[in-house]
Amino acid sequence: MAERLHVGTRKGLFELARRNGAWDIVETHFLGDPVSAVLAEGDTLYAALDLGHFGAKLWRRDGAGEWRELGAPVFPPKPEDAGDDPHPWSLGQIWVLESGGVPGRLWAGTMPGGLFRSEDGGDSWSLNEALWHMPERQKWMGVAGGEQPGINSVLVDPRNPADIRIGVSTAGVWASIDDGASWRIINRGMYNEYMPPEQREEPIVQDVHRLARCAAHPDVMWCQHHNGVFRSEDAGANWREIIAIRPSKFGFAVVAHPRDPDTAWFVPAVKDERRIPVEGKVVVARTRDAGNSFEVLRNGLPQRHAYDLVWRHALAIDASGERLAFGSTTGGLWISEDCGDNWTAPNARLPPVSVVRFANS
């Protein structure tokens, strides 16, 4: 089980370790700077910063060494004939970092919707031009409250690193089966309530907040969508709405059990302009039967006047499937060692949490 936990916040990166059965902050990094994405890969730790004035940055720490700034992904020069592209050709934020399934390979999902790849552990990056140049990309809608679309999830098939799914806010689920050489939108079965009726079922308008996939059964995927929870058994092509979710169907985060394809966790909230926990109670919803039923887990979580919202990257599970952690917009952080049955909070008052990840070693 993972013994380290990384928590990226509006004001720095916090590293927690498990000692004598309790989790505590053991190191702080980038204090005062917004952390937008984190990836722990063996002994190597990556942190993406979203500096308000000075742009998106990327840093790496190897083992117990010093942090070193890497060249962040850069968009190519915008051609003259791309003038009507509604989205900027400039990195807004690194929103998600994922391992690529082969040594040295990383994927970075960004705002304004560019997907970048590194083959050298983040030292250099190249834009996935095939996806960026698809005419449909210009129809991608901006993330609520922002102007730019963003790639929120990158799911690499553990059986085949050339087989990739991405989730886009807001443009559905896209697939490449040829190592990123070509892409197509694949999601069927979702609907988007806030769109005009004739467009609600269009794949490209689907407001996918977050995707998760079962590592041992990669065709099984879960989606926390703007207006519900969906499940796919064919790697994201066809989706079935999970109506048993409770106490509400709105939320941002989802994680899948690494081995059991029928188990997943969500953190529901009141949709959608309010975005607070139902009745001011922080709970986690767990299904163990493929979404047919849910348990509402609340032991150790605040149950009175709690207004914590959990962003899409702020719920994490470790490789054992037993340890989970999540952080909130009001700086709450809770950790479970028994699949969510019980939660404990480290002794800290953190800044708003954007991303939570366990070390994978």
Place this chain on the structure above:
Amino acid sequence: MATVRFTSALQRFLAAPPAQVEASTVGEALAAVFEARPALRGYVLDDQGALRRHVAIYVRGEAVRDRIKLSDPIDPDDEIYVFQALTGG
């Protein structure tokens, strides 16, 4: 020679000492600095080479007008101040 001075807020991330450069525009002045310190470029300019939205450049007490191509002319003895426009909390 013109002098380019960077906000102390940048020093938290990387070294950005004052630089003496030969240049006739703001863009040329910055390019000369970035040639010596390439990592600084991404902190000041966006991917297309325009001034970042929350970064300001002042010459002779005035904000530069061309934030896209940085074509504002400078005199040989000008001081060019690069600093952040405060946002957030």
